[in-house]
Amino acid sequence: MTSTQTTDFDAIVVGAGFGGIYQLHTLRDKLGLRVRGFEKGAGIGGTWYWNRYPGAMSDTESPFYRYSFDDELLQEWDWARKYIDQPDILRYLETVVDRYDLRKDFRLNTEVTSIVFDEATNTWTVGTSAGESFTARYVVAALGLLAATNIPDIPGIDSFEGRLVHTAEWPEDLSIEGKRVGVIGTGSTGTQFIVAAAKQVSHLTVFQRSAQYSVPSGNGPVGPGEVDGYKSRFPEIWEQVRNSGVAFGFEESTVAATDVDEAERERVFQAAWDRGNGFYFMFGTFNDIAINPESNEAAAAFIRRKIAETVKDPETARLLTPTQPYAKRPLCNQGYYDVYNQDNVKLVSIKENPIVEITPRGVKTADGVEHELDVLVLATGFDAVDGNYRRIDIRGRGGVSVDEHWADAPTSFLGIMTAGFPNMFMILGPNGPFTNLVPSIEAQVEFITTLVTEAERRGGLIEVSQQVEDEWTETCTTIANYTLFPKTDSWIFGANIPGKKHAVMFYLGGLGAYRGLLSEIQAKDFEGFSIGQPIPA
Numbered sequence: 001m002t003s004t005q006t007t008d009f010d011a012i013v014v015g016a017g018f019g020g021i022y023q024l025h026t027l028r029d030k031l032g033l034r035v036r037g038f039e040k041g042a043g044i045g046g047t048w049y050w051n052r053y054p055g056a057m058s059d060t061e062s063p064f065y066r067y068s069f070d071d072e073l074l075q076e077w078d079w080a081r082k083y084i085d086q087p088d089i090l091r092y093l094e095t096v097v098d099r100y101d102l103r104k105d106f107r108l109n110t111e112v113t114s115i116v117f118d119e120a121t122n123t124w125t126v127g128t129s130a131g132e133s134f135t136a137r138y139v140v141a142a143l144g145l146l147a148a149t150n151i152p153d154i155p156g157i158d159s160f161e162g163r164l165v166h167t168a169e170w171p172e173d174l175s176i177e178g179k180r181v182g183v184i185g186t187g188s189t190g191t192q193f194i195v196a197a198a199k200q201v202s203h204l205t206v207f208q209r210s211a212q213y214s215v216p217s218g219n220g221p222v223g224p225g226e227v228d229g230y231k232s233r234f235p236e237i238w239e240q241v242r243n244s245g246v247a248f249g250f251e252e253s254t255v256a257a258t259d260v261d262e263a264e265r266e267r268v269f270q271a272a273w274d275r276g277n278g279f280y281f282m283f284g285t286f287n288d289i290a291i292n293p294e295s296n297e298a299a300a301a302f303i304r305r306k307i308a309e310t311v312k313d314p315e316t317a318r319l320l321t322p323t324q325p326y327a328k329r330p331l332c333n334q335g336y337y338d339v340y341n342q343d344n345v346k347l348v349s350i351k352e353n354p355i356v357e358i359t360p361r362g363v364k365t366a367d368g369v370e371h372e373l374d375v376l377v378l379a380t381g382f383d384a385v386d387g388n389y390r391r392i393d394i395r396g397r398g399g400v401s402v403d404e405h406w407a408d409a410p411t412s413f414l415g416i417m418t419a420g421f422p423n424m425f426m427i428l429g430p431n432g433p434f435t436n437l438v439p440s441i442e443a444q445v446e447f448i449t450t451l452v453t454e455a456e457r458r459g460g461l462i463e464v465s466q467q468v469e470d471e472w473t474e475t476c477t478t479i480a481n482y483t484l485f486p487k488t489d490s491w492i493f494g495a496n497i498p499g500k501k502h503a504v505m506f507y508l509g510g511l512g513a514y515r516g517l518l519s520e521i522q523a524k525d526f527e528g529f530s531i532g533q534p535i536p537a
């Protein structure tokens, strides 16, 4: 039964990134609900508010890293380069927020510290860092899947007398121009930073734990007429994106690398290298790079050869050459390996020569060298997917916390709801799609909006059972095990955080299949969800 008690709001949305912004808009403007958004940052934008490090940009190409729900906005918003950089994405999101007059319903500088379900009234109470609390019938957690920073526990880290900064907390006043800079981490963020920083700093020391496969991004100015060309084809483009696997705006290959000879493989890899984009290299070349070890090795060997051809110093080239399978989130950067030919850039492999401590003056490695630095940048990534959930006291039925519920691993049904937390939805929760994310966010926001519409119509709570959740986990595990991704340690399985249990955290079946499931579920009267009825025991 729906509570008869009046709540402060009908719905509370936590987070003002791509997810929270669109969700606040749909619940407020489509359903006419009273909605309040809370965001701990001083501005909207989520990822693109926080990540202001030099070189921060999308690695989804410009036409596809945006909302698709507003046809007019698609026509109005231009782009000048193949990829959009952080200031432009932030400007875009600011524009969306103003366009729909959403700002007035977001409370900024407000961290949500607790989200607690009251079984007597069937309502949620949301507590904030300001000591206030607000009630609502629905809560949508749009906390971000790459938003809880991972700060490594290195001895002496607090003693550093220069500037110590995580890439996702880049201070406005920090310039690295002409400085001696060190960076720990060479993932997607680290490699973007390294390429940009090498042009600005007096000296850059890169502390690399794992060598990475990176391909060119193909970034550069868009050609004449290119933007208009996309604009005239947007309806078909989005149709293709929504029905594809990784949703990156290209047709995924249907040819297996094992079905062609070596010369053809080389030709296809070279064409992809010249075209640019990490996901294209992994999924646009052949259809088995991420699943067949032989095909994966062919792609990996191609990139390793490029490293050997590019990097002049053989020892640096050796250290940069990965030996593990090509099975992390694919990276792309323009000129990443070339950077190491610059005299002002030094690579330190902390696998071979570990960091012993951070001193007031810099970073000391096992070989006894103290690398003196003015700025030390932590490009060490995030406690991905469930990180931000565990930083809030979220309690559902029976006072069970989300931390307890996810003691073994973070789980959910469809990345949207988790058992025991009625009327609480997640955007990009555990085991949601692994894709270019804005189209997946749109799919989830729209589905959540449909679920709330239904709950409003029928009255009562909406929730999922443990059985449904377990079955979805099983589906995601089966698909993940069919791929090579579990063969490497990365945030995709929670392997980057010391002490975090490795677990499947994504649905790797693709956006097209995911959307197909959502439609099927809806057609079967929301199969798997219980709406306005007691949940099956």
Ligand code: FAD
Pocket: 014, 015, 016, 017, 018, 019, 020, 038, 039, 040, 041, 045, 046, 047, 048, 049, 051, 056, 057, 058, 059, 060, 065, 110, 111, 112, 113, 142, 143, 144, 145, 146, 147, 189, 388, 392, 427, 428, 435, 436, 437, 438, 441
């Ligand atoms: P976010 O944008 O992360 O927003 C979540 C918000 O919730 C944050 O603002 C956070 O402050 C807020 N929040 C969290 N906890 C609380 C709390 N307790 N109280 C109040 N507020 C809270 N994806 C792609 O598809 N393509 C790309 O090219 C790409 N590039 C990326 C580059 C970087 C550097 C990073 C970090 C991520 C990138 N991503 C990319 C992933 C990106 O996070 C998503 O595309 C998208 O921006 C996620 O939007 P979101 O709204 O779900 O989460």
Ligand code: NA7
Pocket: 146, 150, 152, 153, 184, 185, 186, 187, 188, 189, 190, 208, 209, 210, 329, 350, 379, 380, 381, 382, 489, 490, 491, 496
């Ligand atoms: P990633 O991909 O998790 O990369 C983090 C990097 O930091 C990676 O090279 C890690 O090495 C390294 N790292 C992490 N912890 C440590 C410690 N303790 N010591 C040394 N080095 C460490 O995060 P990103 O921010 O680059 O990218 C995340 C996503 O955001 C990305 O996919 C985009 O979607 C945007 P490792 O490789 O694990 O050995």
